[in-house]
Amino acid sequence: MNPLIEIITSSDDATRDQSLESVCRDASLNELLSHIEQVDQFRRSERNLYFRVRALFFLAAIYRYHLPARLKSDQTGLIPFDGYEHLLSRRFSEAIDRFVAEQQSGGPTFGLASALAQAYHELGFQTLADQVRRSVRTVRGNQWMFRLGHPADHPLRIRPELLKADAQSGVMPMLRESTAVRMDFSHSAWSDIFFLGMDFPEGARVLNVSVDLGVQGRDDHTSPPIETYLRVIDEPVLRLASVDLLAKTEVQSIADMFDFARDYLGLLKAAVIAAGIVPPGLEGCRQSMGELLERIVGPGKGLELVSSINDIPKGSRLAVSTNLLGSLISILMRATGQVQSLTGPLTENDRRLVAARAILGEWLGGSGGGWQDSGGVWPGIKLICGTTASEGDPEYGISRGRLMPVHHVLGESDASSETRQKIQDSLVLVHGGMAQNVGPILEMVTEHYLLRSEREWAGRTEAMQILDDVVQAIKDGDVKRIGEVTTRNFEGPLQTIIPWATNRFTDQLIEKCRTKYSDQFWGFWMLGGMAGGGMGFIFDPAIKAEAQQWLGKTMVALKRDMQTALPFAMDPVVYDFSINDQGTSAELRIGESAKMPDRYYALVLPDLLRTPLRDLSSGTRNELQRIGQRCRDLGSDNVTAGLLLDSVLPSSDGEDAQASSLHQTLQENGFDRHQHEQIRTDLRSGRIGLAQNRLSGNTEVADVRPSDVIDTRGGIAAKYADLGAAAIRDGQVAVVTLAAGVGSRWTEGAGVCKALHPFAKFAGRHRSFLEVHLAKNRAVTQKHGGSIPHVFTTSYLTDAPIRDHLQRLDNYGFDGSLNVSTGRSVGLRMVPMVRDLRFLWEETAQQVLDEQQQKVRESGRAALMNWARTSGEGNDYTDNVTSQCMHPVGHWYEIPNLLRNGLLADMLDQQSSLKYLMLHNIDTLGANVEAGLLGRHIDGGNALSFEVIGRRLEDRGGGLALVNGRPRLVEGLAMPNEQAEFGLTFYNSMTTWIEIDALLSSFGLSREDLKNATKVDAAVRTMASRLPTYITLKEVKKRWGHAQEDVYPVAQFEKLWGDMTALPEIDCRFFVTEMNRGQQLKAQAQLDPWKRDGSADYIDSLCAWQ
């Protein structure tokens, strides 16, 4: 039997837990191909889900990590477009078949390996997601909801207690549920991911505790942070409101209930569906809510559901949203008799039912929490364990474990009251201010688990042991030991499995705690999926109060230092907390006490006051009267009156100040109003736009011939290397690193400076892109001698942070000439045209998401198109902080900026020997002043030499092509059609060797002219007018509330450097270089494979660290 299949199918733990590497490490190319063939055959015929999934991940990993290492560097090849189309449409099996057929006929290539790796990876996750979906649907108690097809068949009825109005006041009774959130001591290395629990129930164990919260300095006591309210209303609608998100809606039709991303109430809608009020089976039925509510509540009646989370910010790592979902589901299930008790805590059986429905709700909403997340529904401290599926379980025979875990609430003997108090006396709970998406981390964990890589598997084993240690330490009442163990967990297994679980901010905080309190700092406690948001710091109780104050201030100061480099969503806060020993609990409020929280009334009052009294229902009129009474009643809490007055009377909100600051910043950064208006007119009239970016359809685009490029992959002759080395030694070359952009894809539009992001650990600590580039420069001069001036080009967004950073860190110890070239051009973003949004989302090939996520995405996109329409297409985008409203105008401008701001002239003055520049993107980490390439460039005598690399699946966005017979670079957005890009062998890495004098001459300038600003400006303008203007859509984040973020697509224009190759008078050449030299890091999700495939080590080898 094939050794990989043996690993997959073995019932012996020792064999099953072997890694892929153990087999593939020393395998030859032919052996790997033979493994691939056998494992692929196996996964096609195997019925066992987890065997199949593991085989898929093995195949993905072989194609991603092992096979490329055995290919010759020129085995590039093309990726068939029809296979790619299958991939985008989630027809993964078809995509694999197409790629495999291509590989069988033409042999393996880098391109095909990347495409197959992606296809197997996606198919693996799809198979797992399908299984979770099936399991969620087959949980007993959930099935009926998928069978129900018409509201007339609805079998739920509201409990009669909720229908009896109070005889005296006429007020309907109200159910109020309060729920804790959960904080995990240890999740045994993310073992609560469904896939893990279902495959490896023995290792799926979590210890978590339910807590009440208060924000220090804001709340005077701790309380269950989640509150939900439900009552019957006298209108046949389902009214939803979230007092934290200031959102409310009346759902009139069943279809609206499934429109999750239409407003901020998607979570409430998911709860209504998961609780069976509008069961998932009704999706697509066209009936009204009134018809459905008539069955459940009665004719003319409806329900109102309100949520409040006491402004706990997003990213708290306390599973606020899952527990809110749990709370909402619980209150709705109580009201319909699906759980037994109408009030008080829930029974164990009912808690399990609520948790199962919360899992369903998460799936419906397109998110995916772990199975421990609804821990706040349970009381106190509990050990949650995966369980083996046995006969009768829907999972039996499909997966080893069950979807639903088992909860053991720790009693007094396992966690005494004294210990609970001690934990509260030592732990400082904080929100560091970062609210990142944990999704990619969970995917990485799953992949690492299935591959069983040796180090990571050892990490997982250790994490399992650590959980036992925590349980024992709690039993012993030894909080100091808890601190030791949770720190060991964080610094050991968690970072071994996922190095990205930490970041520079967290590392520095821990370092500062250690320096300040040494032995009295007992440990760090990572909460949830990653550090940076919710975190725990354990101190000696003697200094806890002081440390708490100190930590609050330290976090804010550190955030100020790092906020331009790392995406913070808000200022850090410190929480007060206490252990909640009740779990979720409800009370029935009757008569005058049946009132909503004050903030609810502040939310609904403005609309109610605008509605004529006669149009309000009698219940609402009655409620308004009671609000009035409360406001008039001076003896009562007059906070209510203030809050309500604020909600209806105007107040200054600083909008004017923001507008003037934007105006001023635009002026300061050389904003060209005339050009802006011209672009707007062109955009609105349809002369420019996404469709117009493309070269005309009759343009002939073909792949280049071998004679069009200089292939350096086989090595470069020594004479060129000598020539280059001499030029380096003589000070003839400088490096220009493009750092004006913010890397929209890197932080998904957070608007922080990508160049400063400490993205990966090298030589023991996190280093930023800037530091890596300087370290490479240092290494080159150490090798060849001489000095290489380094320039970072900036824009309005990155200039101040980069300057400030370099100054504070003393140029990272770089002792050569280091310059910052300030950008001179800026644009103002615009609300996009619906036409362009449609083009992007509907006409270009897009990665389709998994069924439910795709639904959510489409609903969100419809909302965004509506936003563009109502905000005015082509209008200035000003509804955000200043920096997010402006945009850099494309990297073409960055070299002209060097001319305009006088920096190049200064550099030439200081180092007259300077003849060449190496220009590269901030994220092309492998680009260095390589003597051989420089030598070839010098030898060629061209103005520009561009570097290109063989294309892999992820290298999208343009390439080297013969356009009407002439080789040039074509941007992805300029390709006449999407297929054209797949016919191009080489991808443009953007690294360019420039001969300064030849470039100047193409601008019609000489070295002397650089002092003449007017002439330079005119030359730049003339050149700019010859280059195409592209319209692009970028995502920007708008932050609001408590770490809430919305992402908007906005339109901006760009001119791009690669188009210089289209100008006939500029003499260009193209160097094909090794893949890892041109590889770019565009998204953080690339980091993990980048580290694992040896790219990080390669970069390390190019650097000389200080």
Add this chain to the structure above:
Amino acid sequence: MQVRKAVITAAGPNQNRLPLQQLVCRKGEDKTALQLIVEETIDAGIEEICVVIKPGDEDAYRNAAGSHLGSLQFVEQPEPKGYADAIYRAKDFVGDEPFMHLVGDHLYLSSSDVPCAKQLVSIASEHDCSVSAVQATRENKLPYFGIISGSHVPRHEGVYEIDRVVEKPTPTFAEQELVTPGLRAGHYLGFFGIHVLANDVMTVIGELLDQPSEKPPTLSDALWQLTKRQKYLAYEVQGTRYNLGVQYGLLIAQLAIGLSGRHRDLILTEMVDLLANRSEVAS
């Protein structure tokens, strides 16, 4: 088990007028619902019938009883204290004998030659224990019926040993606790409205009534207790029940009776005529 007595409950609020409604029986004769129920009972060999009614209803019921008035006794339920309490009012009438119980707002149509109640009596005699008639019920009807779960008694088609009895369960609970093997997904064994019960059930009801409780006990509560004390079976009757208390219940019951009787053709003709001439839907 020899069953001679029957208890019909007709005292429920808003349900007390249902047995008095006029219908046309299979033979084409005008009869009240009460007469039809009583006939069903008598056909099963019952000799004495006790009808539990609301105070003040006796005259109307006497008028509606038709030719079987002589077999009937009336007992009043002074206050609407629930279903179990209503049955308990017939405690003295039942004495120490087993009895049949029917609800007054249902009509039954057998799909065989043997009337539904008679089918049940023969099963009770055969097994010598309490038996409730049940019918596979789709989950959308759960809010209207008591539901049982049980296991099939080998070699006796349609007979189940009862494990659990729950009044009007939610589908969530039913799916978790009340699934009876052999039924289609989403179907449960729901009470048919006819039971043959040992007189011990009166003792159980008495105990339940003595216990303080927020909600008045139901017959299902009592029967759930009964399963713990003695052999208690369910029988899937060959027939259909028609609940007169739901919207259009009376109309549907009448149509069902009519379509299985001698005026079938007439009714079909009328229905086709209605279908042809009343096609517009009023909004």
